[in-house]
Amino acid sequence: MQPSRQVVLAARPRGFPRLEDFAIRPVRLPDPADGQVLVTNLYMSVDPYMRGRMDDAPSYIPPFALGQPLEGGAIGEILESATAGLRPGDVVLSNFGWREHFLANANEVRRVERIAPLTAYLGVLGVPGMTAWVGLNLVDVRAGDRVFVSAAAGAVGSIAGQLAKLRGCRVVGSAGSGAKVKMLVEEFGFDAGFNYRDGDIAGQLAAAAPDGIDVYFDNVGGEHLEAALSAMRLHGRIVACGAISRYNEVDPPPGPRNLQLVIGKRLTIRGFILMDWLDKTPAFLREVGGLVSQGKLRTKETIVEGLDNAPRAFLDMLKGANVGKMLVKLA
Amino acid sequence: MQPSRQVVLAARPRGFPRLEDFAIRPVRLPDPADGQVLVTNLYMSVDPYMRGRMDDAPSYIPPFALGQPLEGGAIGEILESATAGLRPGDVVLSNFGWREHFLANANEVRRVERIAPLTAYLGVLGVPGMTAWVGLNLVDVRAGDRVFVSAAAGAVGSIAGQLAKLRGCRVVGSAGSGAKVKMLVEEFGFDAGFNYRDGDIAGQLAAAAPDGIDVYFDNVGGEHLEAALSAMRLHGRIVACGAISRYNEVDPPPGPRNLQLVIGKRLTIRGFILMDWLDKTPAFLREVGGLVSQGKLRTKETIVEGLDNAPRAFLDMLKGANVGKMLVKLA
Numbered sequence: 001m002q003p004s005r006q007v008v009l010a011a012r013p014r015g016f017p018r019l020e021d022f023a024i025r026p027v028r029l030p031d032p033a034d035g036q037v038l039v040t041n042l043y044m045s046v047d048p049y050m051r052g053r054m055d056d057a058p059s060y061i062p063p064f065a066l067g068q069p070l071e072g073g074a075i076g077e078i079l080e081s082a083t084a085g086l087r088p089g090d091v092v093l094s095n096f097g098w099r100e101h102f103l104a105n106a107n108e109v110r111r112v113e114r115i116a117p118l119t120a121y122l123g124v125l126g127v128p129g130m131t132a133w134v135g136l137n138l139v140d141v142r143a144g145d146r147v148f149v150s151a152a153a154g155a156v157g158s159i160a161g162q163l164a165k166l167r168g169c170r171v172v173g174s175a176g177s178g179a180k181v182k183m184l185v186e187e188f189g190f191d192a193g194f195n196y197r198d199g200d201i202a203g204q205l206a207a208a209a210p211d212g213i214d215v216y217f218d219n220v221g222g223e224h225l226e227a228a229l230s231a232m233r234l235h236g237r238i239v240a241c242g243a244i245s246r247y248n249e250v251d252p253p254p255g256p257r258n259l260q261l262v263i264g265k266r267l268t269i270r271g272f273i274l275m276d277w278l279d280k281t282p283a284f285l286r287e288v289g290g291l292v293s294q295g296k297l298r299t300k301e302t303i304v305e306g307l308d309n310a311p312r313a314f315l316d317m318l319k320g321a322n323v324g325k326m327l328v329k330l331a
Numbered sequence: 332m333q334p335s336r337q338v339v340l341a342a343r344p345r346g347f348p349r350l351e352d353f354a355i356r357p358v359r360l361p362d363p364a365d366g367q368v369l370v371t372n373l374y375m376s377v378d379p380y381m382r383g384r385m386d387d388a389p390s391y392i393p394p395f396a397l398g399q400p401l402e403g404g405a406i407g408e409i410l411e412s413a414t415a416g417l418r419p420g421d422v423v424l425s426n427f428g429w430r431e432h433f434l435a436n437a438n439e440v441r442r443v444e445r446i447a448p449l450t451a452y453l454g455v456l457g458v459p460g461m462t463a464w465v466g467l468n469l470v471d472v473r474a475g476d477r478v479f480v481s482a483a484a485g486a487v488g489s490i491a492g493q494l495a496k497l498r499g500c501r502v503v504g505s506a507g508s509g510a511k512v513k514m515l516v517e518e519f520g521f522d523a524g525f526n527y528r529d530g531d532i533a534g535q536l537a538a539a540a541p542d543g544i545d546v547y548f549d550n551v552g553g554e555h556l557e558a559a560l561s562a563m564r565l566h567g568r569i570v571a572c573g574a575i576s577r578y579n580e581v582d583p584p585p586g587p588r589n590l591q592l593v594i595g596k597r598l599t600i601r602g603f604i605l606m607d608w609l610d611k612t613p614a615f616l617r618e619v620g621g622l623v624s625q626g627k628l629r630t631k632e633t634i635v636e637g638l639d640n641a642p643r644a645f646l647d648m649l650k651g652a653n654v655g656k657m658l659v660k661l662a
Contacts, residue, residue: 052595059595060565060595060596221590221591225590240591240593240594240598242594243591243594246591252588252589253585253588254584254585254586254587254588255585255586255587255588255589255590256585256586256590257583257584257585257586258583258586259552259556259586259587259590260552260571260574260577260583261602262571262601262602263571263572263573263574263602263603263604264383264390264602264604265391265602266602266603266604266607267571267600267601268599268600268601268602269593269599269600269601270593270598270599270600271592271593271594271595271596271597271598271599272597273594273595273597276597
């Protein structure tokens, strides 16, 4: 029996989540049955999409169940194995985050070939990195495109912007503090950036991208999307990747007043969910893994210690307190 | 010298246009110079997009000039010719509507091979018909798709819906009166329809398309678009063709509150303007001309008599008083 702890959903948040919506629960895990493994989590991910699963609403994945442990990306080490293909000490990815240990069937974990630091498998080589890569491919971002990325200092945005730069684009990013904007330009190599908390997003975008934009990589929705529509050039493309500005709204606010520009500017808007693209994982790891090995992608992480702090890490991430990928170190 | 009359833009409308925004002006046209033709217009078209050109705002075509004659699709007969390729009596299409006669260079008119009644060249075989055809192709509408068409009794919508039916789709349409809805089903062969003026567009759409929709052909924007987003199935496609509900708004109202569904449902929204697709005209005429010859497409027209009534015809069209293509008979 392995004593462990899990974070459960104590209440469904209404609006912005509170710490009381989460609870830490002690559990005792039995020994692995035949075909199972017992895993010690090393790091877990907190991601914007998790907010959606806390609502009891139909979506592309079922809602989290009340009183049950949350789920999410995690990287861990096998403690005990009752399956032939996995051995103690092997490092595995799973969707069993938000807990210190877990029991799983062998097919619910994926062993990692270590070509990068462990945390990279939850960041640039994991869901956020692949989300950035798929999003750019979805609208065929290519040399010469003028690209705008919102939430550009975040886990997805920072990779999307750098990949676009490597493809020969001019890249502008928005972020939530002056320090982050400085980082976009000085560390991630963006051509320009602005702090959306200074207001007038449309005006700041127009100043940072005076010739307009061909591609908008949208992680934010809301006022950012309206500004981007105004800045789009003819035949522009919008990747609808996320809408973090909306996830905590109790009553959804109205959409962009200028959506009808889609017609006259001949725009394309494409939404996507990474899970539809998992068959592209080998190509992603080849391309982006190669760039990581060559030191061509800068990554940032914000790491919080301990399961007790996981709910706060999630809340802080929703507020934009992180730089790059927000992770919780569990062991 | 040919005495004639033109409709000029007397004032830029603010909100819904008034008759006083238009004026009829007598003119005298000189004899055609070398390479020119003098044309008597037989029919002219009034179209929703013309409202946009009455505003002094940047768009995909320059605004109409104040005090100058309006422009638009027209079909006419050559009265005098000073060019080798065109002879009196030839029937030609042009963009010199809103006038009884006009002078033009030979390359500004296109001679029509008569395979259908003259008015068809401003309707099913003209801009509205080709708009419907290009829009369906743009999102690859195919057998089995559940399709929703707004403004379905109009010039574009009635063709879009019938073409989708001929491709093996289930088709639902909205229109602005009970009589029009009856026509959709009984004459155009739609599977279902509803009257948007009865309100609760989302509820009516859900009832008419209980399994949701794969394709939304949007001629309207506004509440229709919001309802369609809610009804979309996974991987659905939206053709952004027009937004007639918005053209007369002084201050653009907010957009759809549920636009973020584009992400979770993996939707694609594509805007287009017919002028980008004119190289497809031969393929369009082959396919849709063939269907017209075989009697497989029903067309409706609302015909108003005389240039004096052209401004009122335009206003009535914006209000949805027409069924099918709204035309003005000029001679």
